Amino acid sequence: MLAVNLNNISKSYALTEVLNNFSLQVNMGEKLGLIGPNGCGKTTVMKIIAGEENYSGGIMSIKKDAKVGYLNQVPDLDEDNTLFEELETVFADVIHLKRRLVSLETEISQAGNKNKQHKKLEKLMEEYSQTRLKYEIGGGYEYESKIRQVAIGLGFTKDELEKKTSIFSGGEKTRLGLVKLLLSEPDILLLDEPTNHLDIPSRQWLEEYLGNYQGAVIIVSHDRYFLDRVVSKVVEIKQGSDEVYHGNYSYYLEERKKRYEQQLATYENQQKKIEKMEAAIDRLHRWGNRGDNPKLARRAKSMQKALERIEKVDKPKLSSGKIGLELDFNNRSGDEVLIVKNVEKTFADGTRILNGIDLSVYRGDKSAIIGKNGTGKTTILKIINGLMEPDCGQIKIGASVRVGYYSQEYDGFNEDDDILTAYRREVPMSTGEARDKLASFLFTEDDVFKLIKDLSGGEKSRLRLLQLMNGDYNFLILDEPTNHLDLPS
Numbered sequence: 001m002l003a004v005n006l007n008n009i010s011k012s013y014a015l016t017e018v019l020n021n022f023s024l025q026v027n028m029g030e031k032l033g034l035i036g037p038n039g040c041g042k043t044t045v046m047k048i049i050a051g052e053e054n055y056s057g058g059i060m061s062i063k064k065d066a067k068v069g070y071l072n073q074v075p076d077l078d079e080d081n082t083l084f085e086e087l088e089t090v091f092a093d094v095i096h097l098k099r100r101l102v103s104l105e106t107e108i109s110q111a112g113n114k115n116k117q118h119k120k121l122e123k124l125m126e127e128y129s130q131t132r133l134k135y136e137i138g139g140g141y142e143y144e145s146k147i148r149q150v151a152i153g154l155g156f157t158k159d160e161l162e163k164k165t166s167i168f169s170g171g172e173k174t175r176l177g178l179v180k181l182l183l184s185e186p187d188i189l190l191l192d193e194p195t196n197h198l199d200i201p202s203r204q205w206l207e208e209y210l211g212n213y214q215g216a217v218i219i220v221s222h223d224r225y226f227l228d229r230v231v232s233k234v235v236e237i238k239q240g241s242d243e244v245y246h247g248n249y250s251y252y253l254e255e256r257k258k259r260y261e262q263q264l265a266t267y268e269n270q271q272k273k274i275e276k277m278e279a280a281i282d283r284l285h286r287w288g289n290r291g292d293n294p295k296l297a298r299r300a301k302s303m304q305k306a307l308e309r310i311e312k313v314d315k316p317k318l319s320s321g322k323i324g325l326e327l328d329f330n331n332r333s334g335d336e337v338l339i340v341k342n343v344e345k346t347f348a349d350g351t352r353i354l355n356g357i358d359l360s361v362y363r364g365d366k367s368a369i370i371g372k373n374g375t376g377k378t379t380i381l382k383i384i385n386g387l388m389e390p391d392c393g394q395i396k397i398g399a400s401v402r403v404g405y406y407s408q409e410y411d412g413f414n415e416d417d418d419i420l421t422a423y424r425r426e427v428p429m430s431t432g433e434a435r436d437k438l439a440s441f442l443f444t445e446d447d448v449f450k451l452i453k454d455l456s457g458g459e460k461s462r463l464r465l466l467q468l469m470n471g472d473y474n475f476l477i478l479d480e481p482t483n484h485l486d487l488p489s
Helices: 042-050 083-112 118-137 143-153 170-184 200-211 224-230 249-291 294-309 377-384 419-426 431-440 445-449 457-470
Strands: 002-013 016-027 031-035 057-062 068-070 188-192 216-220 233-238 241-245 336-346 352-362 392-397 403-406 475-478
Touching (some): 002 042, 016 233, 031 042, 031 224, 031 249, 042 057, 042 068, 042 188, 042 216, 083 118, 083 143, 083 170, 143 170, 170 188, 200 224, 216 224, 224 249, 233 249, 241 249, 249 294, 336 377, 403 457, 419 445, 419 457, 431 445, 431 457
Parallel strands (some): 016 241, 031 216, 031 233, 403 475
Antiparallel strands (some): 002 016, 002 057, 233 241
16 A cells, blocks of 8 residues: 655755655555765655655655654653653553543542442443553553663663653764654654664664564665665665665665666667767768759758757766765874773763773774763763863873864854855865865855755765864764765765
């Protein structure tokens, strides 16, 4: 059964056309991956389906009475709630029924102890029976265990279920939003970068969960392995339109190459045919002019018309451009870049997050910090960057070391700046030089005048990375740098 049908959808922002005759069909139970370069309109498509964006042309239809759930990267949370209380809000109707059952039990008990209450008791018993049935159908006896199952599956601990949502990081709040969305079990599930902020066990849990999901699922993800394991169809947004592949991401890569080779062969064969026709027309013109032969001139004119009627095949492109990384540091640091000794950190609620951390980084090292969610990876990076104080221990930055920090929640942009201005704030240079650098990261032509507030998460990530690559740094600390980037980037 068709869950979502987009037919020839068009969408523009100011003078920029994002979608042009874009179509997409998803059946109930189908898992679809929506891919394409940053800024091509993936999030726009999701927001159109979710009803958060309008469109200028085309037709959209959603299965009747279908519930649509969209993963918002900045979920709306009540910071006075504990994590468990916040997740209980998904089951507000069921909890209301539970309270009514308790109230009815009290009323029935009181009515049973009084004379002449027979009719009232019957009425209360009837309401109790109906309410209890609704409670059972709504999952009233399972909702608490379901909350724990999904929350723990996505990396929260039992202790964290009792903590206020206000203490969690932006990434953890996004993950909490994902838990709420999965618990609501919408008929149409829209997931925009669902694996951001998930550790490896949580990703594996989500893969299995989505594999068994009964509704339609549309996924935008930069994680090719996740797409391989979950989706059975891929739709690529290409110059605002759609290209459909019936398989997972690996199938898409192979099939795209085959289609490219077929289209290239068609293009080259047509070019050869056109060259032969142009050469023949040229010969007929020369022979006709030389011998004053109108018959040859008519043949040349007829062939020229035939040539003009040919529908030209565009030369295919195998992929969009890739960002140009040039890591050329002029000022070397000393051999010793970073020394961390016996660093400890305990949060205000008594949670010890770091206990005797030691690490060393030397010039030329490429080091990874790994661990499950909540084990202190971002905390140690913030301490190294002076954004958080350790309880004890020593942080030593080496001689001539200049640190560039890419944080998960970077908010250092002025939202009213355009891309060109934002880039030059961090890396002063001429407009021409700046435009060349921006072009290497796929910000070309009028793109550089787009406002920061209108950029996708991927475009902001790309701009921040470019600032770091070309800034006066020789030690980069990157916290989840691939979040929001498209697959080629």
